[in-house]
Amino acid sequence: MTATDVLETVGGLTSQLKAYAVKLPSIVFLTVVPTGIKPTPEAIEEYEHIVSRFRQQSAGTSYKGLNELLVESLEAFEVGKLLGSVQPLLAVLDHLERMQRDKEAEVGRTDEKRLSDYRAALNKILPGNKPELDGAGRGL
Numbered sequence: 001m002t003a004t005d006v007l008e009t010v011g012g013l014t015s016q017l018k019a020y021a022v023k024l025p026s027i028v029f030l031t032v033v034p035t036g037i038k039p040t041p042e043a044i045e046e047y048e049h050i051v052s053r054f055r056q057q058s059a060g061t062s063y064k065g066l067n068e069l070l071v072e073s074l075e076a077f078e079v080g081k082l083l084g085s086v087q088p089l090l091a092v093l094d095h096l097e098r099m100q101r102d103k104e105a106e107v108g109r110t111d112e113k114r115l116s117d118y119r120a121a122l123n124k125i126l127p128g129n130k131p132e133l134d135g136a137g138r139g140l
Contacts, residue, residue: 038080
């Protein structure tokens, strides 16, 4: 298993999250939908398949420590918690960068670009990352 394989997994999961996030209304009132809006069973199955494949491939490698984060993301996705799905994937990217810095993993130039792109895509899903809000909260 390589860093490229990790990034392919994160890319697949990010794609699932982006598709799910597009379907959500901009404001969800918890009194109307107290448990959130769940993804389709097909989307959950695909997400689970990606995580399962990674878990099988990472056994016995230095990347097996990422399994817990991916399972955490899956569990949040299954119940419709978008933020709970995004945060573990950002932690996976942080961990991969740390492995690269500590020379535990080799991340090529192309993979560095993908890592940056996936981080940006995941951050766009989080609330408060709207272009019209740029500069908000910085005072006068």
